[in-house]
Each structure stands twice: as C-alpha cells, then as structure tokens.
Amino acid sequence: MSDVAIKQQDASRRELDRLAELAQDVIGRARAAGASQAEVSASIDTGLNVNVRLGEVETVEHTRDRGFGLTVYFGKRKGSASTADLNADSIQATLDQACAIARYTEEDPASGLADASRMATVFPDLDLWHPWAIDTAGAIALGQQIEAAGRSHAGISNSEGASVQMGQSVSVYANSHGFVGRERGTRHSLSLSLIAGDEAGMQRDYWYDSARSADDFMSAKALGDIAAQRTLARVGARRLSTRQSAVMFSPDVARGLIGHLVGAVSGGSLYRRASFLLDHAGKQVMPAWLNIVERPFLPRGQGSGTFDAEGVATRDSALIENGVLARYVLGSYSARKLGLESTGNAGGIHNLIVEPGHADGGAPLDFDGMLQRLGTGLLVTEVMGQGVNTITGDYSRGAAGFWVEHGKIAYPVEEITIAANLRDMYTGIVAVGADVDRRSPLLTGSVLLDRMTIAGE
Incomplete structure (x- = not known):
C-alpha cells in the first residue's frame, strides 16, 4: 500500500471516530432533554468532478460536503432536523429544533427506532474503500483520452463531453439502543456522450462505467469505442408501424x-x-x-x-x-x-x-x-x-x-x-x-x- 493510501486510510478512520463520538454525544444530550429514543446519521463526502468537451476543460468541481441528521422520539411523537455544519452551535440548534418539533407533532403508533434485537453485530470488510489517487490534471487528461477515443470514429460529428468523477464517503449511523455503525466507501465513474448524424437528422448516445475501485474500470479507449459504436448504430433510425x-x-x-x-x-x-x-x-x-x-x-x-x-x-x-x-x-x-x-x-x-x-x-x-x-x-x-x-x-x-x-x-x-x-x-x-x-x-x-x-x- 502506498504512503498516500495509508494516509487516506488513517484519515478516514479518524473522521469515522470523530463522527461516532459526535453522534453518541448528541444522543446522550437528546435523552437528557427528555427524548425516549434518538438516532443520528452523520457523513462527510469528498469528490472531484471534471468535464471535458472537444478537448477543452469545461468544469472542474472539488466537493467536500457534510451532513448531520437527528431524529428524536418523545414516546410516539417524532421530530427531525438536519444541518450541514458540524460546529457545536449548529449541532445544538439542530437538537433544539428536533425536540421542539417532536413536542408538537401528532402521535404515530408506528414511529420509533427499529427493534433493538435486530441491530447488526457483525461487520465484515466488504472491500468498499478504494480512494482514487487522481488529481485534477490527471482527471482532465483521462477525460481527454476518453473523448478522443470516441471522436476518432468516422461519422462522429460532435461531442457533448466526457466526465471523470471521483468520490469517497465516510458515514456513521447511531441510535439510543447503543448501536454505532461505521461505513466508508468509494464510488467513481467515467462517461462520454457523442453525436452523429446524416441527412435524416442527428443522433446522440453515450456510455459510462461505474466502480468502487478505479482499477476495475474499462480502458479509456474501450469506453470511447463503445460510446461511438452506440451513437453510430442509431444513425438512420426509423419509426415502426403499430x-x-x-x-x-x-x-x-x-x-x-x-x-x-x-x-x-x-x-x-x-x-x-x-x-x-x-x-x-x-x-x-x-x-x-x-x-x-x-x-x-x-x-x-x-x-x-x-x-x-x-x-x-x-x-x-x-x-x-x-x-x-x-x-x-x-x-x-x-x-x-x-x-x-x-x-x-x-x-x-x-x-x-x-x-x-x-x-x-x-x-x-x-x-x-x-x-x-x-x-x-x-x-x-x-x-x-x-x-x-x-x-x-x-x-x-x-x-x-x-x-x-x-x-x-x-x-x-x-x-x-x-x-x-x-x-x-x-x-x-x-x-x-x-x-x-x-x-x-x-x-x-x-x-x-x-x-x-x-x-x-
């Protein structure tokens, strides 16, 4: 494992630990405020999205999104609130709002946490965490390769662009049964959309690949070839009789x-x-x-x-x-x-x-x-x-x-x-x-x- 991968592993574990501690603390505060039950979902998502069209960069987007959602139950009354800000004041305001909502909602006999006996207790490694060590320049170059492979086919007249996306997420779900579940995963994707046409009109089609690990992607050429072949195959489309x-x-x-x-x-x-x-x-x-x-x-x-x-x-x-x-x-x-x-x-x-x-x-x-x-x-x-x-x-x-x-x-x-x-x-x-x-x-x-x-x- 490379030094970069080890650092990413360590960073993701620290973020999971921090989210878990925050979730447990808020659940404790909710119980102290009178809630009979409480549950928290917290996540941190990071990503890179690059779009290339006709060989030129159209957009580059770096993302780092945080989410925190709290649901409290006062008997059969439920209140939920959320925030994208994990600082202490925002978390406290979210807790106060959820409790206030719960106190004024109607009772619902079906509300409440899932049964405590059904909580997961075994957490095998499902091989979902594969950070992609690609920077902006590398993503741009890959997008250009994909698009070039598609545009190299005779008959392709235009491109709607190639996209390269990298994403990774760490999340925690915890509730007042004492359950704390940690998850981390990566999702990456490549795509290309092309245009072809003749005297009868223009046709558009695309192809994409999606994987947990970038090692599982088809090659840039293969993706470009499939997108082009699908687009060209639509040229000369007819209508059918009923x-x-x-x-x-x-x-x-x-x-x-x-x-x-x-x-x-x-x-x-x-x-x-x-x-x-x-x-x-x-x-x-x-x-x-x-x-x-x-x-x-x-x-x-x-x-x-x-x-x-x-x-x-x-x-x-x-x-x-x-x-x-x-x-x-x-x-x-x-x-x-x-x-x-x-x-x-x-x-x-x-x-x-x-x-x-x-x-x-x-x-x-x-x-x-x-x-x-x-x-x-x-x-x-x-x-x-x-x-x-x-x-x-x-x-x-x-x-x-x-x-x-x-x-x-x-x-x-x-x-x-x-x-x-x-x-x-x-x-x-x-x-x-x-x-x-x-x-x-x-x-x-x-x-x-x-x-x-x-x-x-």
Whole structure:
C-alpha cells in the first residue's frame, strides 16, 4: 500500500471516530432533554468532478460536503432536523429544533427506532474503500483520452463531453439502543456522450462505467469505442408501424423494469394501498423458473452493506423464489404499519440479483443468444417519460432501440411507444440473459418479454 493510501486510510478512520463520538454525544444530550429514543446519521463526502468537451476543460468541481441528521422520539411523537455544519452551535440548534418539533407533532403508533434485537453485530470488510489517487490534471487528461477515443470514429460529428468523477464517503449511523455503525466507501465513474448524424437528422448516445475501485474500470479507449459504436448504430433510425411483438430490454433498461417491481413491493406503496401487487406475498407473480435474490455482502458491490439505514442487520434473502413473491421490501416503520417485521431494507435494497435463465432451462444466454431467442421483435435500449402507474400496473413509455429479424439487428428505431401492464410483463418474461450490468445495486441481464404493444406510425 502506498504512503498516500495509508494516509487516506488513517484519515478516514479518524473522521469515522470523530463522527461516532459526535453522534453518541448528541444522543446522550437528546435523552437528557427528555427524548425516549434518538438516532443520528452523520457523513462527510469528498469528490472531484471534471468535464471535458472537444478537448477543452469545461468544469472542474472539488466537493467536500457534510451532513448531520437527528431524529428524536418523545414516546410516539417524532421530530427531525438536519444541518450541514458540524460546529457545536449548529449541532445544538439542530437538537433544539428536533425536540421542539417532536413536542408538537401528532402521535404515530408506528414511529420509533427499529427493534433493538435486530441491530447488526457483525461487520465484515466488504472491500468498499478504494480512494482514487487522481488529481485534477490527471482527471482532465483521462477525460481527454476518453473523448478522443470516441471522436476518432468516422461519422462522429460532435461531442457533448466526457466526465471523470471521483468520490469517497465516510458515514456513521447511531441510535439510543447503543448501536454505532461505521461505513466508508468509494464510488467513481467515467462517461462520454457523442453525436452523429446524416441527412435524416442527428443522433446522440453515450456510455459510462461505474466502480468502487478505479482499477476495475474499462480502458479509456474501450469506453470511447463503445460510446461511438452506440451513437453510430442509431444513425438512420426509423419509426415502426403499430403492432404487437416480442420485446427485449437491454440490461441497463431492464434494470428499470425490475425497479418498478421493487417499488410495487416496498412498504410505502403497500401501506398506502398504492400498489398493483398489494397482498401478493406468497403468490405467483413471475414465471416459475425465475429467481431474484438480495446479496448484501458482495465484495465491492454497488449496494453492499452490513446494516440498513436503521441499523438493522442485512442478510441474504430471496425476493422472488420460483416466480413467487417471497416477501416485501420493508423498513421498520412500514413493517409496523403492515403488521410485519422489517426486512432490513430501510434506505433501499442491497445488491438485488435477477438470476439468468429461461423457460426452456439449460445454460443462460449471452446477449447474442438472447437476440436469437427474440428472433423477430424489438430490442429496447432507451425509454423515456414517466408513464408507469404503480397503482394499476399500467406501463406506457416512449422508447428507442433496434428492430431485430431472425436473431440479428436489422435497423435502428425511434419515436415509438411501448405499452402493456406490469402484471402481464412480469408473468410474460421468457428469458433473462447472462449479460449482467454490474454498475448498479440492481443486477440484471437483458430481459425478454413475450409480447407488448408498440405504437408507432
């Protein structure tokens, strides 16, 4: 380990210790002020963001953000306040405001900390801390390399720029159960957006990479090449006539499709009775061959963590098991509203994996295999608009992508709308590919649906 890396390690530990001491002190003061329970979240985030366009520097941004949030409970009355200033006067004012709010709010029987027995007690190293020793000059040079690689392709007419981002965060969550959870992690990203065109019009596309460690990035050339290839592939896009056909979502778009499932089975939607999957736990909602599992302990995982936003221990758990909805996605508040128990998902999911497979069994299919399985139909690589109703399950969104014939991409398409109901879309999944997109806490390959309505000309 280099001297710089050792210094960063030591500095992050000192900051975590300082945040933990501050959190425990404020919790003690809240209890002294009459609070029956209290919890604190404190964080320090640092980063560098450089944008380069046409070889020139557009923006350079250095960030150092601090956050401190306090929630107090006076019985079943709750008050919350926050500040971005960690000095003593600001912290005391935040505590006073939270206590004042709690004294005047209505009682809520579901409020309060998560159960003390559910607090995490084991904190394995998940390999999430990889500071990137890149300075401004290095980030500019890398952005220029990425953009140059993309612009070197014949047919690329312009660039919307390359971005290089470095970020690292240390945070503490503590509560009056005596729980103190420390986390530190890094997230870095590279991206490039390009423009190409012909007499029919201009087309834009992009590519990006995201990783905990910069060592895991694809090369600057590879990223530039992919961005250029994606952009050039869209030139000459056509509209389709209105029809019904099989539809395949590319991995990055399929991620959103699975995200709608998570939203529909999350506590807030359920206790408000605003979900088309209300009362569906234990029922078949997907094909019997399909499984979706949560894996919080993946090394370097984008969503890895040993505890959730309330300190509840995370665990490996099925969400969809043989097509059956095995459970909901709950924090302690929504669980109490529903008469259930927290699933350790306060703050979101932790590496949700859609396992590859297909209705016929056998080995999972790569991207080309998925196209062959699609045969003739629509490959969706972009969706637009907000036309998803989680109450009814109705799905209608603008889309772009490619028309596929006999398992091969025939031509690009745009200005179409795809529509169906999410219930039918989930039960109509024919295959999930092995081409998994690992740039997100929601990991899935391409998803092939048996049928959707395509509205075009």
